[in-house]
Amino acid sequence: MTNAATAQVQAPSNGYRWMQLIIGVVCMGMIANLQYGWTYFVSPMAKAHSWDVGSIQVAFSIFVALETWLTPLQGWIVDTLGPNRGPKLMVAAGGVFVALGWLINAWAGSLEMLYVGAIVSGIGAGGIYATCVGNAVKWFPDRRGLAVGLTAAGFGAGAAVTVIPIQMMIASIGYSDTFFWFALGQGGIIFVLAWLLRSPQPGEVPSGSAVKVLQSRNSSTPGQMLASPIFWLLYVMFVLVSASGLMVAAQIALIAKDYGVSQTVILFGASTLIVAGVIDNLANGGARPFFGWVSDQIGREYTMAIAFTAGGIAYWLLGTAGTTPWTFVICAALIFFTWGEIFSLFPSTCTDMFGPKYATTNTSLLYTAKGLSAFVVPLANLLKAYTGNWYAVFAVAAVMNFIVVAMALFVVRPMRISISASENKAAVEHAHPAE
Template structure:
């Protein structure tokens, strides 16, 4: 084995990106299959949409178990199994005739598969890139955020030419096979394999912390609460995007030659993907908490402007992209700061626990926002809550999380003089 090959980690990053792209379609292309499954099962929209909820819940709330399995067994094996389950979910769903079959195939298999892959890939990248952790996690997270852009139009065309069952079967096979093949090239770095880096460039924790010990620290729960608040506030906007576009009267307006709503959705996917490596790279250079304070404040400002100019179609379309740009970076910043703080040894399992905060956000963001809207009769209170959560999290990042992490890492360095000089991610 060549332990001095600096290109190996970039190969791993590329493979991780490919696998993440193959598992993004079950979540981001689901909307194309809702109506066909309604027709097939004869079920209500709400009943069919339970499938999507299952995907998110299984992906996030089972992530600690998935992370433990990846740490316990081979990352390559588990991530390949996850990619296979995700593809198999579509293949099996192509035969589904009932709601139960739909839940057990698309919901269960795709949810578990995407969760295994997501936490597994993130866990590997934080190990391969101790000096560029935010950037590397941002790249693979962007793959999950933007991967469906490649498949959306081919899936739409194949559904028009054949039917949704044939489309699920074909793309389930393609995505499953590509994901498994790419996963088989993944592995964890071995001793002496990473390039020789100046100690000051390694964004490392003073000591590795096991999940049980991590869960007993107020520091972890502060991170969990912050990620849950950002997920909830962001998803209040994301999950109801089409609804408030129609209520504002801009959904069908023409901007740059396109209808405002589909233009905004496409633009948002791009910015939501680009923000992850961008802010990850920024945080590698100016510090995680500083970057969080800037990004979260930017999102609050963007939502304020979006609300103020809500009846201007051009402003709506462009500002929605800024909102997504300032929100999507949570998927690079939080796993990076978690590993900076609690170490790399248990990184995958530890992130599995933090990733549950995204599940909390998915359960609260969409339904709670809809209830608030129905109660108030408009979207202003929903936007106001999202703005408040953004600003509160920005303040917590800079004035609470930053000193708490400094104290935690300082205490760890004092306990282990051999690593006392390691740079603690610019706190």
Template structure:
């Protein structure tokens, strides 16, 4: 498929790419709950299996590790066979993981069904959709990936209260079966209408938007892994993922330790599901907003604003933990400062290493979230179990957020510019790393 997708392109092509973005958002929404609703399942699963929180949180780490560490291979499959078949398969596996978990009677079974199957399924969908959007929207890369990633953040908004209510009235098994079937069906339906993006080089590439710094070379994954720029971005995404995934996976647990649970009311609503609902809204909104901003003022400046702001927000969350209303509101600010990593990093990576191999290349960077899930999941829970306090965990996260924001300005920006300038100056036909 070849088409011009720049500004002023044929209306049919323009309509096609916006339709693909909408379908991508729906598919992402369908596979978001295994990650974002997990915190509601920890308490009933602990009671049913008679296990401890650190042992149970291994499930969450398995989910994220497989979602991310298999993504290079999944990205290669999407590039070879197209998004329709692979994304549909991923949505089906994600829904099936909940249904099978409903019948799990042991911790290893939960690891297998919720962690392994869910991780494989959600990973295929996530990497497939993001990889398509950076190709469909070369002129609005930050915004488009932000919208797709927003679907992943928004998906659980509509399910926080229904799932919380279902757990209380119908129990864990019924909840997992009903919502697993529903999410799987919606995701598969959206996936079956997806189309592959135009091949890089076949479509006319529009001028980069103000603030964007782009390469004209396309790096293979082997070439990309040899650059210090990639490994700096990997370290930065790991640090930001650690904090965000700690808050996601442990939110209900550390909120209860602060005295804020389902019995505490805020504005007439149970505090915990209300906070989770607000968090999903801000976690979704931040992705296209900061993606749009980065298209205008540059990726690294936007990273600095968002990441340092996230550190300040987490400090604020800890400071107001004795006030339920302020705590719920500040939790929304925390998620607004974290979710944007899923628009900023893929757009920055594609700007730096080209779009021909974008899906596979982002698969390697996305592995950083798997590292963050281990640090923010069982390791954070272990630190709490050893110290009896969440304060050491929060302190480490605040420090990493601020450090990552500073690295964006003072390390990533000059390194990325040098790499792009060197690629521009290289004689035609020379290897990308010459």
């Protein structure tokens, strides 16, 4: 490559990649309500149509499944279209699908139509999620945990600013019109911002050589990654932690109602549920860059151990001590703070292990674990109905988190150390072949 060509490739400033990151964060924030705002629509829909809550929650599971399971294909499309066209076209199309999905929800007169809306919005959200996370790990090899954490924070905390407007609009104009106006607003913003996105060209990003965590010297293809046992260990860990968090995210309004605290006014005229909704989304979003940054400093597995141990304790506390308004708010916030970081830790760990070249597709393949975990959510309703309370649900969630801590420390980390040692040995032998 000529010096002129090299200069052209390296032209974007450090500020440009931060601009790309910010656009990704905003786009993620615009799809946050599809998951984290859902809980506020469940009871109004059940009341308006006499639908069973468990049947309505099937739509939530469908959304999460489609939002995750198609991301490998969507990531492959982005990579195939290239760094300039791929991100733009995928996110723009995602904005259209997101808007259309909630418009269908607004007009749905049957559960079947509600499920169609979940399918459409899930496809759109997945394309946006895969593209924005893929861009983050590519633009920031030197701060991968932080960058992915900030991107994922948009998805986790984006709903925080709309918790109150959504509940106020549902109360004043009904859930259907609320779906309608948020569909147009969120989808429109995504569609406009999409045309500013692109992925980096070779030579545009800093070297990741100064990082403090284990990183592979090689980039594995999706096929090579799927053949690796450590990928499937990460997959199982992701399913366990994701399922525990989704059970609470989808049911938080119902849990507060069963505890008898949802409508209790506790702060500036706001009810327990509204205060919890704001704080939970902030905690969920804040956890992602915080633990992502921590993992850049001390390593992914040690960070997982700290976060998921605290998470297991938080689930137990919500089941035993969360039955008053303020303890409910605090315990729920602790759960979201120790759950949200999976969306920064697991993509970072995956890219550390399998390299950045195919990162969009590889991280998307791991992200499909969230789709599998979504189908645990209705089981929480069944367990609650069988036992008559939420305690057993939280006990199961706590155990799931403790299992993941043990896997991270005593299985995954030793395997990664062994793999890194083998790569270093091979590199030395290649550089100094035996005479």
